[in-house]
Amino acid sequence: MKLFLFNDIIPSPISDQEIIVALKNTVIEYKNLKEKFPDNIDGIISSTQLNNINLNANLTLSGTLELIDNKEIKDYSFSIFTKYPIENFLDIDAVLQDKNEHSFVLNTINKDALFIKIISNENGILFSLNLHSDLAKDSLIINSSDSTSFSVDNLYGLKLNTDFIEEIIKNEEISKLGNLERLKQILNNPTSSKKFDNTFSKMSKEIQGLIIEGFETIISFKKNGTNIPETLLKEVTHKNETIKELKMRDPIAKRLYFKEIDGVYYLASLENKPLKDRQTREQSSHIKNAVSILKGLKK
Secondary structure, eight states: OEEEEEOOOOOSSOOHHHHHHHHHHHHHHHHHHHHHOTTTEEEEEOSSOGGGOBSSSSOBHHHHHHTOSOHHHHHHHHHHOOBOSGGGTSOOHHHHHTOOOEEEEETTEEEEOHHHHHHHHTTOEEEOOOSSTTTSSSEEEEEETTSOEEEEEEEOSOHHHHHHHHHHHHHHHHHTSOHHHHHHHHTTSOEEOHHHHHHHHHSOHHHHHHHHHHHHHHHHHHHHTOOOOTTTEEEEEETTEEEEEEEEOSSSOEEEEEEEETTEEEEEEEEEOOOGGGHHHHHHHHHHHHHHHHHHHTO
16 A cells, blocks of 8 residues: 655745645645555555644644635545554654664755655655645655665646656556556556467466567557557558557567557457468468457457
């Protein structure tokens, strides 16, 4: 489960209204993430009770939550800021025992980053308020007194940033799956044949990994508008029906036949590349069978 830590480092002076708006925006983006990953996100930790966290001369965190103008968001906010004291949820002793000091530079001023180090050790995410350009970053860099530095992922209330955090959580979720489930997650729940699933499951982890890597490369090329080389992906045809062929060479030459229609992937079959002396005949048969399977998948 991913834990978030409220980041109380903010610039000074700062107005009440700016704080309220920034807090509301990050709550909304956190809510969006929680709805997408209900089983992977487990609330926001605060370093102490909400009414003891001072954001400026007038407002505590608790008081700021009370001033959110949308009742639904206000109620939701109080429901997620429930994890304190911090030592009940995170291991603070390891950080205290190393006796290093940790700091974050906000507007050229060093700010104590002890709690940020603690959440970083747990692979958690910061919940920050977008009140300065130094805080409006996907990852914050923290400097330590032993001349090292580290970065911690940071949610700060803008959609592009939320997309970045979403990708991190999604990739961590995928990494815990078996390879067939990973592939299907990467392809956004494709339709696959039993023939494909069975063949894929019998392949070595190395071959499975190469297939996953091949599709990740294809998706990356498409996002960047880059032409995909024929050495990786080729269109093949049987009786005017065009499908795609993902190519793998090492350690075993294989061909994966599939089609993508309106963003949905249809995975038909995974075959060994035929030997040269019977390549034309066998490959034609593979393509024919794949076309037939794909027609069945699309019904």
